[in-house]
Amino acid sequence: METTRKLAEFVCDTRFADIPPAVVQKAKECFLDWQGVALAGTTDPVAPIVMDYVRAFGGRPEAGVIGSDLRTDAASAAFANGVIGHALDFDDYHDETVIHASAACIPAILAVAERNRLGGEDLLAAMILGIDVCIRVGLGLGDYHYQRGWHTTATAGTFGATAGVAKLLGFDVDRTVNAFGICGTQAAGLRQVFGTMTKPFHAGKVSHEGVLSCFLTRGGFTAPANIIEGELGLLNVLTDAPDEAVILRDLGAHWYVMDLSIKPYPT
Amino acid sequence: MNLLEEIGTRKNLDIERIEKIDLEIGPVASTAASIKEPRKGVEGKFSVWFLAALALAEGSVTLEKFTDEKVNDPRLVRLRRKIHTRLDPRIGFGARFCIRMADGTEHKGFLAKPKGDPDNPLTPEELNRKFRSAAGMVLREERVERLIEAIGRLEAIPDVNQLAS
16 A cells, blocks of 8 residues: 555645634644743743754754744754743643644744745644644554654654645655655654653654755655555554554544644643 | 542642542553652652642642742642552543542542543633743733734734744
8 A cells, every 4th residue: 555655645635725624723722732832831941952052053044943033944943943842741642642743743834834934824734734644654653652662753743744844845746755755764762761851852853854854855855655654664663563554544534633632731 | 630620629628638549540641740759840740649739739730830849838748648549551641539538538530531632622711821821931911912813813824924023
């Protein structure tokens, strides 16, 4: 089954107008919640560390770091906002896969939308598709993946950030598949880091990977066409109990953003 | 947690007269919030005992309560040491509790889906309250309200850079 390609087709073919209003409404709630949690995250000790890093190494000012006047290149902004947005662990999550979906997807999408001066419709469509893709990939990896010690926000999450950026850049199916190929080989992140700054690092890492994978693709960088289902791909390497069929089940009929839980408590 | 908040406020329990609390939680809560004796404010977030004690004693768990002072508050320390947890792998993100008072009365509760779950969602007002409390840590009130308004009509915004201004 060409799962990677089918997922890419869904991302490319879905327009904002195809998305039901209730789904858009939930995405706006998640976006508001992420903004609040990320703004509060700027008070966490991790924030000055990533901001100093971005000041030292960041590129041209095309996207903002939340809650500051700092502007930098889209990949660095995505990284910084990814870490800051998950710093308090107060952001939304998907119960079954434990993916912090908004934290993984929004920073990359917001940074590229700012860079390309795109509007709210573009941002919301990219966010809804990105969240859908990462939860589908997370479900495909199955329970065993998380129980074994992988942090699904860091592994499946990279596909969400990448799908969102691919959508914003107007990629065709081939390019989207290629971007998945680049991000998929970066799918890593261990639960050993929980309780340290390296947990929110994972959200920054996948956000950065989303920007990197898409802009390399745009430059002609090559990657495999079957990173999810290939013999040495994601499902065969990172889990013992994959469920490939669940990834495409009810595609475009069930929207996984609807299944996100918004935390009332910062835990 | 919101189950304990409600019990705390509604029944007006005298927490000093609580003898023992049995709390059953799922696998994620028990591995992600496993600090038994938190000393620092941030550790409070990762302590199911502190969180449950806070919910029960104060009726609300908000960001500004994760201070060193609060975590070491003798009243909350006494209360959290009365809480005994047990893992129920089938409970997911839900919780079940039994509070036994000194006079032998018991208060029991069960919550299958935690507050914020799609089956038990935050109301728009609760969502805005969370946003105001979180964003209000760094932004002036007027900016906070403008963001709520702008994100409410996000699909109509022609350039997302407007959100940052």
